[in-house]
Amino acid sequence: MSEARKEILKNESGNTEIPVIELRNVNKYFGQSHVLKDISLKIRKGEVVVVIGPSGSGKSTLCRTINRLETIESGEILIDGVPVPMEGKALAALRSQIGMVFQSFNLFAHKNVLDNVILGPVDVLHRHRKQAKEEALQLLARVGVADKAAKVPAQLSGGQQQRVAIARALAMHPKAILFDEPTSALDPEMIGEVLEVMTSLAKDGMTMVVVTHEMNFARRVADRVLFLDGGSIIEENTPEAFFTHPQTQRAQDFLNSIKEH
């Protein structure tokens, strides 16, 4: 994204635009350990935010708090300016508007690929099966697995499964999609095909939060990079600035440790 457009986005958000996702002073504990420390964050419509950081830095947890797969102890999370409900029907309705792609794909193992994609639209959004099917086939074509519609997940490679998972998320017409280390469980030769799909989503203007170790992807696709360490956002910058001139020692150390291999 060009700097000029970046400025426009910034200005817009400064005035009227309500962020799609907003975190205000979010704190999260796992027992004694304080895994998210006072996180505040705004993600605008169409923005791609990549979250990086060493393992155990809280980046996955951060991603999972947004649709409340992890609860938080204090602070506020807002979607389109509305606080995420605590439970029940309202929470389920909100989750249906936020897509999620998991590290371990989590395709429904007892359903074939097509049924995986239409389960949400038919069962949750109560759309007509036929209509949902047509759209699902289009989405499967878009992620390049149209020929696998009748297969069950176990018959697919990891890369294919993850692309189906992306189609499943898209089928809900989400306001944003959360990617929780989407390529970490993949064999190296399959990482590319998944990142390619994600790149094209970003180009189409999807709002995305991506937790990843793929630095090249972050560099090419992100509008903003968050560097998390010890549960705090240590650095927040454009990918260009972050990767060429990291501001903190911790970010420098992290980038060096990755470069080594």
Added chain:
Amino acid sequence: MIDNKNGDIRQFLFEEPGERTKRTIRIATAVSLVLLAAVLGAVIWQFYRTGQLDAKYWRIFIRWTTWRFLARGLAGTLEAAAMAGVMAFAAGFCLMYGRISRFRWLRALCTALIEFTRGVPTLLFIYFFFLVAPQLGIKLAAFWKISIPVAISACGVVAEVLRSGVNAVPRGQREAAMAIGMRDSHAFFKVIFPQAFRYVVPALISELVIVVKDTTFAYVVNFPDLMQNARVLISNYDALLSTYLVVAVIYILINYLLNKASDAAARRMRNTGTAAAPEMQTGAGEGAGV
């Protein structure tokens, strides 16, 4: 139970035998065959000596009325077992669902009921329905006096088998269902239980075999099942050995077919890719033994 693509369980447990081991195996096999033949011979000789093999004890099986009588008993056995199986599954499902519920008192209640039904022998439940229930003014047909207690005694095991299946479904499945906006119960019935059920089909069928065998207590309540009708034949013709032998073969056949069906079901699930979770394949066998 584990007959997956890689061959049977022995290949995981033992090394390929070498020359010496092969010879030991051959000798051991020969010795045990000889011993077995000797024991069998002794048994048959003893039966022959005491006249159990006389034609008069076996002649009744030439008449088709004998077979019709046994067939009626078999029908009774199958009906009672099927009814008990259905009731045990329904009750077991409810107990399992209660035991994983978010309400503590319901969990405690269902856990207690499961432990109670698993701990008490079937015969005690049957005596309750046969002797105690009538005194409480509950009048039931013999069919219910056998099928209900058998179901009660199986439902706790069924609940635990189902629960082990539910626990074996990876956590991510529930999270994925939540993430597309399903609520807890919706995700349970649409995503989690269908998978859990597939994992435990073999264990459930093993429990059904136990239910079939438990219905032999039908004689206590005078329900005409296969065993009861066999007893009638024995008391009329004094044909103890022959009748029990025939009846045993019938029971073995039923349960053999059930186990075959279980294997076929397991194989079909593997072929459609929804293989049982690895830890469940052994767990299933344990559940059956309870």
